[in-house]
Amino acid sequence: MLVGVPKEIKNHEYRIGMTPSGVRELTSQGHQVMVQKDGGAGIGLSNEQYIAAGAQIIDTPEEIFAKADMIVKVKEPQPNECKMLRPGQLLFTYLHLAPDPEQTRLLVDSGAICIAYETVTDSKGALPLLAPMSEVAGRMSIQAGAHALEKAQGGNGTLLGGVPGVAPAKVTVIGGGVVGVNAARMALGMGADVTILDRSLPRLKELDELYGPGLKTLYSNTDNLANAVADSDLVVGAVLIPGAAAPHLVTREMLGTMKKGAVLVDVAIDQGGCFETSHATTHQEPTYEVDGIVHYCVANMPGGVARTSTFALTNATLPFAVSLANKGVRKALEEDTHLLNGLNVCKGKVTYEAVAHDLGYDYMPADQALSL
Template sequence: MIIGVPKEIKNHEYRIGMTPVGVRELVNHGHKVLVQSGGGAAIGLANEQYEAAGANLIDKPEDIFLAADMIVKVKEPQPNECKMLRPGQLLFTYLHLAPDPEQTKLLVDSGAIAIAYETVTDDHGGLPLLAPMSEVAGRMAIQAGAHSLEKAQGGNGTLLGGVPGVLPGKVVVIGGGVVGENAARMAMGLGADVTVLDRSLDRLKTLDTLYGPRLKTLYSTVESVEDSVCSADLVIGAVLVPGAAAPKLLKRETLTKMKDGAVLVDVAIDQGGCFETSKATTHQEPTYKVDGVVHYCVANMPGGVARTATFALTNATLPYTIALANKGCQQALADDPHLRNGLNIFKGKVTCEPVAEDLNYDYVPATDLICAG
């Protein structure tokens, strides 16, 4: 199979879909890998490293899209990339389709086969290709939030860890999954006063067992969320409904009750955001204010630590990429129900039920299409 790895073109996105180590593995399996020249340069992965691993360097992305059987990326394809896809071509990347009707339509119209990292599952009910970036984003959320709290950045001037004689800042994390736990760990490490809200009592018990009295846990209701955020200096939105648009947990009217200069970090912005006032921002202009509250809503947050994020992501994606290349798309999807859960678009059909529901497409189960050949 010919695998294409184009350079990412989203604003301040420096990650790349495959490292030289991944190239060497695929070449060792008998496949051909096309990597866009300079695609990994920003994170210290030089053209020479890719060539030494066996990659063919290509200057123009359109040449990669034209020649490759499978495109491996990091972020969702931008409109001009969607238009380069062809019927039957395989795309393996993050998609986040539910809040993005334009991308969904372009992918449906392309006739391509699109597998989303974020909806691939595992035997434990987890999301193994989303987890690495959730870990990165959760930890980054506290870094970003702490910086945004500085007065010069529009925040209220609170140091999360406090100092002797001065209380620490209050951090509220809504959602106790991978993002939430990693955010809480970082905030506790800085010495902040941390509360996690979740609707799963089992998850709250697990967090309580792991972190004890250092971490406060609270069952999530409309009232408990509102009470908690109104006294918080930093709020992390860390909720996820796999494949679907994020639920809006914080309404506009609540902002007027929050501290002036408090900070919201919406890690769910890729899925539309979990705060009513959230809108996607970039690393170039990461924040804006609504009713005195700073919003940090960068849609590709892990791109800010692109080297770490690339290695974390490709460690997880490589086995699936190899399976798709070795077996071919159809057989790999037929053999692995967890990979099949990642299938969002198949030759003009929407195969992810939450996406079909949110965007009013007819839902076609992946098994129906795969079994039909």
């Protein structure tokens, strides 16, 4: 198979879909890999390293999209990239389609076969290709929130861990999944007063046993959420409904109960955000204010630590990329139900039910779409 790895073009996005070691895995098994010139330069991966691993360096994305059987990326394709996809071509990347009707329409129109990292599952029902970036984003949410709390950044001037004789910041984490646990862990490590909310009592019990009394746990209902948000200096939104748009748990009205200069970090922004007042921002302009509350809603948060993120992501995605290359897309998907769960768009059909529901498309089961 001819695999193409284009350079990412989103604002301040320096990650790349494959490392030189990933290229070597594919080329050693008889596949060809094209990597766009300087695609990994932002994180210290040179063209020479890719060439040494067996890749061909290509000057333009147009040539990669025109020739490759499979495109491996990190972020969702931008409109001009979607228009370069062709019928039957395989796209393997993050998509986050539910809050993005334009991208969905363009992918449907392309006729391409589009597998989304974020909906591939494993035997435990977890999301193994989303987890590495969730770990990164959860940990980053605290350092980003701590920075945003500084007075010069518009925050209320609270040091996350306090100092002897001065209380630490109060941090609320909404959601006890991978993002939430990593956020809570970082906040605890920095000495903050941390509360985590979740709707799963078994999960809250597990977290209580893991972290002890240092981490406060609350069942997530309307009253508990409203009271925790009102009392917080920093709120991290870490809610995920796989493939679907995130629910708006923190309303505009609730901002009026918060401390002026408090900070909201919306890690769910890729799926539309879990705060009513959220809209996507970039690393160039990461924050904005609504009603005196600072919002940090960077849609590609792990891109801020692009080197760590690239290696963590490709550790997880490479076995699936190798399987797709070795077996071909149809056989690989038919033999792996968990990879099949990643199929979101196939030959003009929406094959992920939550996306079809949220965006008003007719849903076609993935196995049926593959047979078209």
